[in-house]
Amino acid sequence: MINQMTIDGVKAVITYDPDIDLFRGEFMGLNGGADFYAADAEGLRREGAISLKVFMDACHEDGAQPFKTYSGKFVLHIPPDDHAAVSRAASASGKSLNQWAVEVLKQAAQQR
Secondary structure (H helix, E strand, C coil): CCCEEEECCEEEEEEEECCCCEEEEEECCECCCCEEEECCHHHHHHHHHHHHHHHHHHHHHHCCCCECCCCCCCCCCCCHHHHHHHHHHHHHCCCCHHHHHHHHHHHHHHCC
């Protein structure tokens, strides 16, 4: 299970760092690093909001895009037997392999 927190509409992955006995948050999908630390959930929300604001302000000052952009394309290498199995599953559902994969990946992403 991946621990996540949404701060000001941006998701962050939360982990525990035993070396410093604090929780660490790292925002996902940004064009740079914006992490934050705290001892509890309330502190994470507070520190995360500060970290995100500093990051966004710096992007605005530099004229930089704060969020990563995606082309909508990626290459996936899987074993031939798995390729055959997913092709059959797509055909059985009346969809192209691409349509089927998009639906399955979207469902998996929404469960996170």
